[in-house]
Structure formats: structure tokens, C-alpha cells
Amino acid sequence: MPRPDFPKTLPEFQRRFPDESACRAYLVASRWPEGYCCPRYGHSEVFDLPRRHLMQCKACGLQTSVTAGTVFHRTRTPLTYWFWAAYLMATQTPGMSALQLQRQLGLNRYETVWTMLHKLRRAMVAPNREPLRGIIEVDETYIGGPEHGKRGRGAGGKALVVGAVEDRGETAGRVRLQLISNSTRAILTAFVEANVEHGATIKTDGLDGYEALDKKHYCHRPRIQGSGERTTIWLPHIHRVFSNLKTWLRGTHHGVDPKHLQAYLGEFVFRYNRRRTPMVAFQTLLGLGSHLGPTTYYQLYRSESTG
Numbered sequence: 001m002p003r004p005d006f007p008k009t010l011p012e013f014q015r016r017f018p019d020e021s022a023c024r025a026y027l028v029a030s031r032w033p034e035g036y037c038c039p040r041y042g043h044s045e046v047f048d049l050p051r052r053h054l055m056q057c058k059a060c061g062l063q064t065s066v067t068a069g070t071v072f073h074r075t076r077t078p079l080t081y082w083f084w085a086a087y088l089m090a091t092q093t094p095g096m097s098a099l100q101l102q103r104q105l106g107l108n109r110y111e112t113v114w115t116m117l118h119k120l121r122r123a124m125v126a127p128n129r130e131p132l133r134g135i136i137e138v139d140e141t142y143i144g145g146p147e148h149g150k151r152g153r154g155a156g157g158k159a160l161v162v163g164a165v166e167d168r169g170e171t172a173g174r175v176r177l178q179l180i181s182n183s184t185r186a187i188l189t190a191f192v193e194a195n196v197e198h199g200a201t202i203k204t205d206g207l208d209g210y211e212a213l214d215k216k217h218y219c220h221r222p223r224i225q226g227s228g229e230r231t232t233i234w235l236p237h238i239h240r241v242f243s244n245l246k247t248w249l250r251g252t253h254h255g256v257d258p259k260h261l262q263a264y265l266g267e268f269v270f271r272y273n274r275r276r277t278p279m280v281a282f283q284t285l286l287g288l289g290s291h292l293g294p295t296t297y298y299q300l301y302r303s304e305s306t307g
């Protein structure tokens with residue numbers, strides 16, 4: 001059996017996953033792309049026990065959970081809702097608030113939706129992320145308050161975010177974003193070191209917080225600051241990322257409390273880095289990623305899709 005492909009549009013998605021059994025069949029096909037294989041003896045014939053999301057081996061009776069390792073293991077919320085939520089979170093630009101999702105799903109209980117989103121967001125944290133490499137643009141921006149905030153004085157009440165993005169010529173590669181307390185050398189250098197491979201070329205503006213990069217294992221290319229416009233020409237990709245980020249925060253969430261901002265940055269980065277591989281995003285959110293077979297789309301796009 002070939003591994004399941006991924007619906008490209010919302011109507012296609014709805015046709016594909018109309019009910020619980022369609023969702024369960026997708027889980028089974030994702031987990032056993034070559035067909036069911038009993039973990040104990042390798043038997044291949046099973047009974048389906050749909051109410052408990054179990055498969056039972058016809059030969060030896062071993063029961064295997066279809067949902068083990070997924071975000072919805074042991075929850076009572078229907079699989080169709082989980083699939084919907086993960087699809088919308090994985091693909092929709094710009095994202096989804098709990099309230100929007102509640103409306104989309106037609107659910108009465110806000111708590112149910114909130115819990116689902118919370119679990120899906122936790123699945124967005126990728127622990128072993130590959131460092132950025134190649135040519136990297138690094139810059140900071142203020143979130144909240146007036147659009148053109150100043151550095152240092154005049155920035156009160158706003159949150160400072162530093163970002164790095166791979167410059168692949170016409171297009172941007174992967175991105176990282178982090179909430180920071182100030183733009184000192186120690187903090188900016190630590191951010192770069194935590195996210196960018198040694199040997200990379202780092203493009204920044206002339207802020208002296210970046211000066212220490214010269215002495216690290218990077219090729220640092222600062223541009224002494226002129227007008228904001230000139231900085232945008234020098235660092236186009238990171239400025240576009242910041243602009244998209246702000247539009248999303250304003251539009252979807254109507255501004256964000258600084259204490260929740262890092263979580264939203266994580267969500268933005270997750271989706272941005274998988275924008276060309278929605279199936280990977282969808283399966284990662286559901287917790288299916290690690291079960292995939294060897295000859296797949298997943299590995300094909302792996303270098304682009306990690307973290």
C-alpha cells in the first residue's frame with residue numbers, strides 16, 4: 001500500500017476525512033505504510049476495534065493502539081476534530097486563534113478547543129533543530145506599540161525580538177525568532193551561536209551589539225546604518241519575516257501579551273519553516289512523524305523542514 005498523500009485544499013481535506021473511520025484509516029496507513037505488521041511476530045492479519053482505536057492480531061491476539069504516540073492518544077475528542085485543527089494550524093496562513101477554530105469546528109466548548117490547540121502547539125517544539133547555514137540575515141524588531149519604534153529609549157512597553165533567516169537569493173530559507181530583554185553583545189551573540197552554524201556568513205546592520213561576531217567563527221558583514229529603507233534593501237528577508245509576523249499577531253490574535261509572545265513566535269517559526277511541506281507540518285503536529293517509512297516525502301524534504 002502506498003503511503004497516503006496529502007490533501008491540497010480544504011474541500012479536498014473534508015472529502016478525505018469525513019468521519020472517524022477515514023481518520024483512523026489514515027493513521028493506520030501512516031504507521032504501517034507497507035501494511036499492518038504485528039509487533040510481536042510480524043503477523044499481517046488484524047481485526048479492527050474502532051471504539052478503542054485498537055488493532056488486534058488475528059493470529060496471536062496482540063492488541064496495538066493506533067493512536068499511541070500521537071497528540072490525541074486517550075482523548076475523547078473525535079479524531080475528525082483533531083485532524084481539522086492540525087490541518088488548519090499546519091497550513092493556514094495566518095494561523096488560527098482558539099475562537100476561530102471553535103467557530104470552524106462548530107464546537108460548543110471553548111475549553112475543548114483550547115486544550116487541542118495547546119497540545120498541538122506543544123508538538124511544534126522541535127528539540128534537535130538543525131542550525132541555520134549559508135548566508136544569514138540577523139536583525140531585531142519591536143513588537144507592539146507604534147510601528148517605527150526606536151532602539152533603547154522610546155521603546156517602553158514593547159517587546160524586543162531578534163530574528164535570523166537564511167538568505168537563499170530570491171527566496172528565504174528557514175527562520176528563528178527569539179524574545180530578548182535587550183540588544184547587548186552578550187545576548188545577540190548568544191542568539192547567533194545557538195542558532196547558526198559556525199562558518200556561516202552573517203549580515204547585520206551597524207548596531208554595535210553585533211560587533212562580537214567578528215571574533216567568533218563567522219564571516220560577519222555589517223552594514224553601517226543609513227535610513228531604514230537602506231537597511232531593508234540590505235536585509236530584505238528578515239524584514240519581510242518581521243512584517244509577516246506583525247501582521248499575523250495583529251490580525252489573528254489582536255496583539256499578544258509579552259509573556260505569551262515566545263510561544264507565538266514558536267508557532268510562527270514552525271509554520272514558516274514548513275510552508276512548502278504542509279504534510280510534514282500536519283503529521284508532526286499529530287505526532288505521526290516518527291512512524292513514517294524510509295522512502296518518503298518526509299525524508300526527501302527533511303533538510304528543509306527541520307525546525
Ligand SMILES: [Zn+2]
Binds near residue numbers: 042058061062
Ligand atoms: Zn501477531
